Amino acid sequence: LLPVFIYRILFSVFFFTNLLLWVKGSSAAVPFGTLVALLSLWLFISTPMTFIGAFFGFKKKAIEAPVRTNQIPRQVPEQTLYTKPLPGMLMGGILPFGCIFIQLFFILNSIWAHQTYYMFGFLFVVFLILIITCSEATILLAYFHLCAEDYHWWWRSFFTSGFTAVYLFAYCVRFFTSKLSITGVVSSFLTTRVLVWRFL
Secondary structure (H helix, E strand, O other): OHHHHHHHHHHHHHHHHHHHHHHHOOOOOOOHHHHHHHHHHHHHHHHHHHHHHHHHHHHOOOOOOOOOOOOOOOOOOOOOHHHOHHHHHHHHHHHHHHHHHHHHHHHHHHHHOOOOOOOHHHHHHHHHHHHHHHHHHHHHHHHHHHHOOOOOOHHHHHHHHHOHHHHHHHHHHHHHHHOOOOOOHHHHHHHHHHHHHHOO
């Protein structure tokens, strides 16, 4: 049911944005027939497929663990500052962001200031550096969690590198407020929607 809920949120935001564009008389507004087609695709294809998949998924046998596990979980010892969840995510996300934020400035300028972006080779190198840095930060902090006998490492290892997106979003908001001169409620809403959708 989670995908259905997410589709509802996305379609509601899209419909509200399109309604604002209709009110302003913009040519970027999606025609009403296309909206009805999207809604019918969602209602008559995606939603039934979700329930059919859930039906067949619940008919399968439950996954059994290959070994016996203790019913009482081990107590996790007192953690140091860098092995606690929030400081670990803050530290693990700032390092990859520090590798790419200069390139992010040029990309945002090319998107919003209508400038030509021509350094695609360098962008690919920065992308590789981002992947390597995220991997190394995640491996290092997961190793620290395991050395501290903290067995709750799996989601933290995901959020360690994933927190880079929070820094990226904060930088985009700063870029929006300081570098762009966008006036009007509709223009600000559309720009904010584009920023948010890039990170979903």
